[in-house]
Amino acid sequence: MSDCGCDKARRDLEEYLRNEICKTEHADIRAHLENCPGCRDEAHVATTLTEVVARACKETAPEELRDQVIARLRAVQSGTH
Template sequence: MSDCGCDKAKAELEEYLHNELCKEDAADVREHMANCVSCTEEHRVGLVLTEAVRRACKETAPEDLRTQVLASLRGMQSQH
């Protein structure tokens, strides 16, 4: 393993957050973040955003709102 540097760590951060890197690349990013405050902060922001999106995706719109939106979309489609 070797320190991959800020550019590589930040470029691969999204994949790292979602466990999509191979073991070696993930280890390089992890090693770099252990010694880099800037990349560690980027990682923390990414974790917060990922969790916020995950929570938001679990919520559903009320049925009456869904009905209104679909009716509005159908109305727009019929005009074109």
């Protein structure tokens, strides 16, 4: 295995993080990330962002906020806003 270089690592980072890349390329990118602080930091940011977005998608709005939004939508739809 060889160091794939920053350009390749960054170009394929999303696929690498989602495990959507062949095993050989995955190993090359992993080796690169182990030896390149800049690319490793970029991978960390991408991973953190993905986790935060996934967590936010699982959250639900408080009941009171949902009621307010629905009431406002109904008012706009009925023309009494």
